[in-house]
Amino acid sequence: MKAIIYRDNGSPEVLQLVDRDLPVPGPGEVRVRVAVSGVNPTDWQARSGVAHAKLFTEVTPHLDGAGVIDAVGEGVEQSRAGQRVWLYMAAAGRPTGTAAEYTVVPAERAVPLPDDAGFDLGASLGVPALTAHRALTVAENGPSRLRPGALDDQVVLAAGGAGAVGHAVIQLARWAGATVISTVSGPEKARLATAAGAHHVINYREGDPATEIHKIAPNGVDIIAEVALGANLALDLAVLRTRGTIATYANDGGKPVELNVAQNMVLNTRLQFLVLYTAGLQARAAAVEDVAAAVRDGALPVGEEHGLPLLRLPLHRTADAHRAVESGAVGKVLVDITS
Incomplete structure (x- = not known):
């Protein structure tokens, strides 16, 4: 699979497009075929080392994204395979985020996305x-x-x-x-x-x-x-x-x-x-449930007509996506994984 990685903190130039083996979900995890990855300020801050020192030898960035579960680990209901989901905190305390064709996350960090909600919306939820x-x-x-x-x-x-x-x-x-x-x-x-x-x-x-x-x-x-x-x-x-x-x-x-x-x-x-x-598990879980309810109600649309312009870039231009967020681009910067 194609993935973006960095091995050292630094400017966007440290980001590389590489081939990696398909990850395998462990107990309590799901593997997601990522359609869209969302970029947040915390992503470039982690990459640059402003937020914290790099925790792993190699890191695939990005906390947020959206896609389809294609495999589940032990202890996860098999029925979740094929489910459309939005992801949050994918790279939090883990070396692999959503800037890749596939990512593995704890099952609770993959939240069901209604059929009438696009992947752009799903990738724009998460941190914001x-x-x-x-x-x-x-x-x-x-x-x-x-x-x-x-x-x-x-x-x-x-x-x-x-x-x-x-x-x-x-x-x-x-x-x-x-x-x-x-x-x-x-x-x-x-x-x-x-x-x-x-x-x-x-x-x-x-x-x-x-x-x-x-x-x-x-x-x-x-x-x-x-x-x-x-x-x-x-x-x-x-x-x-x-x-x-x-x-x-x-x-x-x-x-x-x-x-x-x-x-x-x-x-x-x-x-x-x-x-x-550091908000705590209870606060995050409550937020996830309420945000999911708002999505089901159609209360969180994205796109310029809804006040959040979308700036889209392909996976191989993830460095440019980071530059856009770091320079204060208005709207939401998204990386199209499948383009």
């Missing part, structure tokens, strides 16, 4: 959707699970709504009944956030965004899903309600975070940092 779910379920007295109605009467602010996680925050929050505000940096990203389903979109580079947000949410925002904490913290605190939550999953731009302790004490701010790897 599960991260978004976590951001929306960590608030004090808020729901730990998402379903229609779970966020009724809540106001959610999705910072950077044109990004993959921001897009998923908008869609999941709207599915769960929230009023959704998104902040963006310009008109093109505003168009995408609106297409994703945001009720209100505000350009934070124009006028007084805090005043505009307070017009929508006079009592303040309940949950803020934050992608650039250092750059946006002042605005976040200006619009957060008392005992509100800022759930931060990134610090795009790298601006240092400076906290006014007294201001946050008065607000009783909940500042929640999150990453899937």
Whole structure:
């Protein structure tokens, strides 16, 4: 089979297209014929060594993907063979991710994908959707699970709504009944956030965004899903309600975070940092179940008409896919395995 591998941390040039033997699923595992592989910032960060040192002699990257189970290991129901699935955390703690024609994963990391949901959608879930779910379920007295109605009467602010996680925050929050505000940096990203389903979109580079947000949410925002904490913290605190939550999953731009302790004490701010790897099995399992339910409801579509443009590249151009994500490409970068 064809696979992308790297043996040393470094730039995208370390990625190589090679031939490898077909993997065999072990107990509790399934083998998936991968159709589409999804690329996330954590993938290039792992490749470059920014996230962590390389754990294996040889690594096939990418956490997310979608395809069809073609073989099962001991202890897995044989009926799963032939099942369409989306994959998450395929390369987490393992040397083989989804940048290959076939990959082997624990059976629970291969989630059934409805027949009416394309592989593009399946490969776009994983890290973005599960991260978004976590951001929306960590608030004090808020729901730990998402379903229609779970966020009724809540106001959610999705910072950077044109990004993959921001897009998923908008869609999941709207599915769960929230009023959704998104902040963006310009008109093109505003168009995408609106297409994703945001009720209100505000350009934070124009006028007084805090005043505009307070017009929508006079009592303040309940949950803020934050992608650039250092750059946006002042605005976040200006619009957060008392005992509100800022759930931060990134610090795009790298601006240092400076906290006014007294201001946050008065607000009783909940500042929640999150990453899937250490979120815990229970939180991840709940997220998988709820995201799967949202997919069945048709609540998480992708594509430019739904606010998430798709940038597609073939397997042999995986290095270019990494460059695109690393340079901040708008939308979702996908690698077509079978092209």
